[in-house]
Amino acid sequence: MFKHLISLSLCFSCTVLAQDAIQAKLANESILLDITAPTADSYVVVGERGHVLLGQTLTDSVQVPVPTKATLTAVTHVGERLWAVGHDHSILHSIDAGQTWVSQYEDAGKERPFLDVLFFDELHGVVAGAYGSFMRTRDGGQTWQKELHASLLHPDDIAYLEEIRELDGEEFYLDELSSILPHLNRLSYDGTTLYLAGEAGMLAKSVNAGESWERIDIDYEGSFFDIITAGDKLIAGGLRGNLFIQSQGESWTQVDLCHTSSINSLLLYNEQLTVMSNNGYIATIDYANLDTDPSCNDPQVTVIQNANKVTVMNALPLNNTMIAVTSQGIASLVNQK
Secondary structure: OOOOEEEEEEEOOOOOOOOOOOOOOOHHHOOEEEEEEEEOOEEEEEEHHHOEEEEOOOOOOEEOOOOOOOOEEEEEEEOOEEEEEEOOOEEEEEOOOOOOOEEEEOOHHHOOOEEEEEEOOOOOEEEEEHHHOEEEEOOOOOEEEEEEEHHHOOHHHHHHHHHHHHHHOHHHHHHHHHHHOOOEEEEEEOOOOEEEEEOOOOEEEEOOOOOOOEEOOOOOOOOEEEEEEEOOEEEEEEHHHOEEEEEOOOOEEEEEOOOOOOEEEEEEEOOEEEEEEHHHEEEEEOHHHOOOOOEOOOOOEEEEEOOOOOOEEEEEEEOOEEEEEEOOEEEEOOOOO
C-alpha cells in the first residue's frame, strides 16, 4: 500500500547558534515580506536580512534584534507567541509579542527557504517551503519533524515514484521524492481544513492538519502563492495575475484582473476580497456577487495601480489603518480609485 506520508524525526535544542540581524536605520523602508498582529493594537513585520519590526502605526515601527541575518519570509502568532521562518531553513520564536526572539531551528546548508508557517495552537504547528520542505512540531518548536508528502505530486509523478520504489528500493525512492516535490508557497487554515498553495498548479487540502493531503483539481499549471476560503468559496491567486474562485461543488471561475503581475496575497476584509500583487496592483472584489465571466471592467471588480508601482506583499487592518508590507517598507494600503 502506498504510503502518503514519510516522517523523519529531527530533534534540536531551542537555541541554535546564529548571527544577529543587521540593525539598519532604514529597516522600515527595506524589503518587508509579511505582517501579523499579536495584540489588538500592535503588529510585527519581517523581511530581508533578518529584519523584524514592531509597531502600532505607520510611523512608529522599531527594529528589534533577532539571532539571524537570513531573510525572513513569513510570521504567524498564537496569542503573544510568534514564529517567523525564512531562508537558511530558519525558524525563530518569541514568547512576548515579538520583543525578544530565539532561534529554534536553522540549517544553512539546506539552501531551501521556508516560505510559510502556521500554528494550530501554542504547541502544534507546521512550516512549508521550497522543494517540498515541510516540518511539524507538537511541542511549540522544541523539536521539529521533517515530512515528505508524496500525495502533493501529480498522479503521473506518483506512479513514476512507485516504479522507482519497486525497482531501486526505498532509499532511492526517498531521494527522488525529495528532489521532485514542488515548492510549497502558502498555508491557510479555516478552522477545519488546512489548505496549501504551491508550484506548478498545486493546490491541496487536508482535514487532519496536514498529516495527509488531497490535491484539488484545477486546469492551471502555473504557481500559486496564496489560497483562502470565504464562506463556501475557495480562492487562489498566482503567477501573472491569475485569480480563481470556486464555489462548493462547482467549477473554477477565473477573474480577469486586466494585468499580468503576480499575486502575492489575498485578504478578506469587510466582505470584500483584496488582491495584492507586484508592480503596485491592488484589486478589490465583491466576490459574493461576481458575474459569470468576471473582469476588471465589471462593477464588482476594482483594480488600481499605485502611483509608485511598489510591490505589495501583504497587509492587515489595525487601528483604523490598512497597514501593508511592500518592497519599499511599511505603507498604508490604498485600494480605492
